[in-house]
Amino acid sequence: MAGRIEDYALIGDMQTAALVCRDGTVDWLCLPRFDSHAIFAGLLGTEEHGFWRLGPAHAADAEPPTAARRSYRGDSLILESEWDTPRGTVRVTDFMPPRDGAPQLIRIVEGVSGRVPMRSALRMRFSYGRVVPWVHRHEGRTVAVAGPDSVWFDTEVETYGKSLTTYSDFTVAPGERIAFTISWEPSHKQPPPLPEPEQSLEATEDFWREWVEHCTYHGPYREAVVRSLITLKALTYAPTGGIVAAPTTSLPEHIGGVRNWDYRYTWLRDAAITLSSLLRTGYREEARAWREWLLRAVAGDPENLQIMYGIAGERELGEAELDWLPGFEGSAPVRVGNGAAHQLQLDVYGEVTEALHLAHMTGLARNDYASLLQLKLIRYLEQHWDEPDEGIWEVRGPRRHFVHSKVMAWVAVDRTIKLIESGDADGPLEKWRELRDDIHRDVCEKGYDKERNTFTQSYGSKELDASLLLIPQMGFLPPDDKRVIGTIEAIQRELSTADGFILRYPTSGEDEGVDGLPGDEGAFLACSFWMADDLAMIGRVDEARKLFEKLLSLRNDLGLLAEEWDPHLQRQVGNFPQAFSHVPLIDTALRLTASGAYGG
Numbered sequence: 364m365a366g367r368i369e370d371y372a373l374i375g376d377m378q379t380a381a382l383v384c385r386d387g388t389v390d391w392l393c394l395p396r397f398d399s400h401a402i403f404a405g406l407l408g409t410e411e412h413g414f415w416r417l418g419p420a421h422a423a424d425a426e427p428p429t430a431a432r433r434s435y436r437g438d439s440l441i442l443e444s445e446w447d448t449p450r451g452t453v454r455v456t457d458f459m460p461p462r463d464g465a466p467q468l469i470r471i472v473e474g475v476s477g478r479v480p481m482r483s484a485l486r487m488r489f490s491y492g493r494v495v496p497w498v499h500r501h502e503g504r505t506v507a508v509a510g511p512d513s514v515w516f517d518t519e520v521e522t523y524g525k526s527l528t529t530y531s532d533f534t535v536a537p538g539e540r541i542a543f544t545i546s547w548e549p550s551h552k553q554p555p556p557l558p559e560p561e562q563s564l565e566a567t568e569d570f571w572r573e574w575v576e577h578c579t580y581h582g583p584y585r586e587a588v589v590r591s592l593i594t595l596k597a598l599t600y601a602p603t604g605g606i607v608a609a610p611t612t613s614l615p616e617h618i619g620g621v622r623n624w625d626y627r628y629t630w631l632r633d634a635a636i637t638l639s640s641l642l643r644t645g646y647r648e649e650a651r652a653w654r655e656w657l658l659r660a661v662a663g664d665p666e667n668l669q670i671m672y673g674i675a676g677e678r679e680l681g682e683a684e685l686d687w688l689p690g691f692e693g694s695a696p697v698r699v700g701n702g703a704a705h706q707l708q709l710d711v712y713g714e715v716t717e718a719l720h721l722a723h724m725t726g727l728a729r730n731d732y733a734s735l736l737q738l739k740l741i742r743y744l745e746q747h748w749d750e751p752d753e754g755i756w757e758v759r760g761p762r763r764h765f766v767h768s769k770v771m772a773w774v775a776v777d778r779t780i781k782l783i784e785s786g787d788a789d790g791p792l793e794k795w796r797e798l799r800d801d802i803h804r805d806v807c808e809k810g811y812d813k814e815r816n817t818f819t820q821s822y823g824s825k826e827l828d829a830s831l832l833l834i835p836q837m838g839f840l841p842p843d844d845k846r847v848i849g850t851i852e853a854i855q856r857e858l859s860t861a862d863g864f865i866l867r868y869p870t871s872g873e874d875e876g877v878d879g880l881p882g883d884e885g886a887f888l889a890c891s892f893w894m895a896d897d898l899a900m901i902g903r904v905d906e907a908r909k910l911f912e913k914l915l916s917l918r919n920d921l922g923l924l925a926e927e928w929d930p931h932l933q934r935q936v937g938n939f940p941q942a943f944s945h946v947p948l949i950d951t952a953l954r955l956t957a958s959g960a961y962g963g
């Protein structure tokens with residue numbers, strides 16, 4: 364049985380990632396990429412679907428003991444977990460070295476005090492737990508092979524096989540260090556080199572220390588900001604610059620429900636806002652890599668812009684259900700791929716243009732094709748901005764004229780006008796100024812409810828939507844506009860949980876709501892950070908700070924956030940860790956720091 368979502372730690376090598384539970388079990392790992400098939404899929408099923416547990420030995424009929432303490436080593440992605448047992452204390456260090464060859468997951472057991480009996484139990488199951496590999500010995504190493512994949516297991520202690528699982532039983536004494544490594548290699552190639560765990564640990568620590576030194580934020584929330592930045596870096600696919608929304612699939616937005624999606628792809632929206640946060644905290648190289656990824660992914664076809672792509676720019680992300688996996692706490696179906704890839708979401712044009720604009724404003728070296736792409740995007744919006752779409756939340760119900768989509772279309776035109784005015788691009792300036800005015804007028808006339816003094820989710824709707832909180836942040840209207848203040852206050856009244864966190868929009872329980880899906884969901888953490896931003900912008904800075912610090916308290920003990928917070932179960936829900944939660948955390952910290960709105 365997998366742990367709660369917040370029981371997991373993230374480790375990764377900027378090409379894939381693993382989740383490690385408090386009891387020392389790796390329950391999720393896809394190799395060699397984020398979007399590859401999982402070799403450990405216990406997170407979405409049972410131990411039969413693959414896991415690797417390393418910790419103090421325990422009775423067969425007892426639950427594995429959980430670590431008494433765990434933390435990342437400084438500002439890194441190196442996880443250290445410690446167990447206190449009747450026979451002594453032991454530490455396990457888990458990490459994945461930034462890749463220079465075969466991907467590796469390294470686990471080092473270190474005796475702290477006493478003599479502690481330990482056990483490693485490794486059950487590899489390929490193709491998301493469906494395929495039992497052929498496990499055999501090869502020149503003193505253990506290798507598991509199935510189809511195109513091979514995983515090599517190396518350790519200095521003896522191993523034995525039982526019940527299709529590879530075990531190691533050993534005792535660790537004070538100061539003793541024993542390493543375990545798995546390495547992936549295509550099955551038709553030569554074995555990967557023997558691992559060098561201690562050298563890899565030192566190199567991994569050096570990598571993260573040097574990377575964090577580039578951070579330009581030194582405010583009161585530095586710990587939370589740096590941990591979020593490290594998480595975003597870990598979600599970046601280093602070879603291409605693509606950024607995954609999360610390293611997992613099908614962690615439910617509602618425990619036991621059907622709102623389970625695959626997030627191991629690059630959403631233009633998520634990647635664009637991630638880029639913005641990285642730029643504002645000093646990480647220009649990541650911004651440059653993402654811009655290059657964008658230009659390759661869109662290529663010469665901006666008219667067919669997708670809302671998401673594969674991490675190398677792949678366009679086909681067909682959705683399928685894995686019916687042999689019961690799902691996290693019975694939340695089925697488990698999905699891979701994402702059918703929303705070909706939706707029309709007009710807001711994406713605004714997010715991409717805003718990211719390109721910020722890159723330009725912060726001095727990122729000019730790229731002529733990036734400017735050309737921006738102009739092409741606006742020419743597309745000229746013809747399509749007034750169409751209904753699926754919107755930011757990827758509804759699977761009918762298309763609507765979502766207000767947020769129109770606002771972001773306005774953003775796209777506005778930022779392109781600024782590019783032309785700066786002299787770095789040529790375009791029909793007056794024509795697009797008129798277009799900007801037309802979109803603005805249309806939103807204010809059709810998306811605003813005068814009686815309630817609030818913008819609405821879509822034209823003609825009475826429902827609210829938390830994406831409306833972005834209206835002042837995008838500069839569509841100033842923060843002191845009565846319509847902005849009215850919208851903020853309406854969302855607080857109608858979309859706030861008892862704890863003060865913000866829902867995306869109303870859901871309809873067992874009936875299908877605006878999103879075309881049954882069931883409810885938790886408070887969307889990004890929306891709650893947006894509320895804190897807006898409160899600060901309208902002068903309610905003390906209220907903003909209190910909400911922000913309340914949101915920080917929802918992070919797990921390692922500073923990680925999933926997509927949502929279930930106010931009834933008081934636990935994290937949704938894919939984990941989630942870029943779309945950590946980005947607004949950074950943004951709100953920067954805003955509150957700039958305003959001086961923080962406590963002692």
